[in-house]
């Protein structure tokens with residue numbers, strides 16, 4: 001009886017889709033994603049990096065053929081379409097053509113038909129041959145779910161994880177969930193995201209891909225194990241190493257607002273900024 005008047009916080013259903021994109025075949029990737037997401041309901045889902053194109057390019061022609069302008073190609077239009085039908089938000093990595101450049105970008109599709117783009121800041125290895133470094137910076141987007149809950153979200157892409165400043169910047173700007181489309185090849189990130197979650201006290205969703213790709217320079221094997229951490233570093237979901245998986249968990253977003261570790265320590269207010277980078 002005592003707590004009967006307390007209003008229960010509404011939960012959000014957030015998740016990832018882990019799969020293997022077809023290399024340089026946007027049409028097949030569109031069909032694949034439509035079939036993975038159909039008949040499902042969610043509030044927020046994150047897909048891997050370069051979900052429209054695959055990863056290991058050998059020529060500008062390949063990039064050109066599988067890239068598109070944000071909001072104006074079959075891939076990003078499909079995301080907007082699904083988002084509107086489901087009433088949830090989608091974040092997916094895609095090969096973007098913009099101005100005269102290609103960017104390794106992440107698209108945020110909103111149910112009202114509008115969208116946002118983040119362009120990868122820290123390019124990894126041969127990505128530097130193909131993509132221009134991201135020029136969007138780290139922005140936080142305020143989104144409102146069907147159930148009325150408002151959430152601040154930020155985007156990183158894959159290798160951005162190794163620069164803790166990237167996640168910290170988003171968290172300092174108010175991000176409560178860090179969405180992280182990935183094509184991970186090194187074995188470190190999945191464990192490191194525990195630290196990104198805990199040190200910023202945010203939720204993290206890493207959506208990784210599976211499978212491998214070859215070109216004349218070698219073979220890349222992607223490491224799966226997509227993950228969701230909560231602000232205490234609890235693993236809420238983890239995908240297998242080599243299998244496709246679409247998975248959701250329910251969260252209370254207010255957990256990301258508790259920045260005190262105890263009565264005396266606050267993860268942001270206790271920073272001694274003047275002692276850093278000197």
Ligand code: ACM
Nearest residue numbers: 124158159183185
């Ligand atoms: C990576 O940033 N795709 C390793």
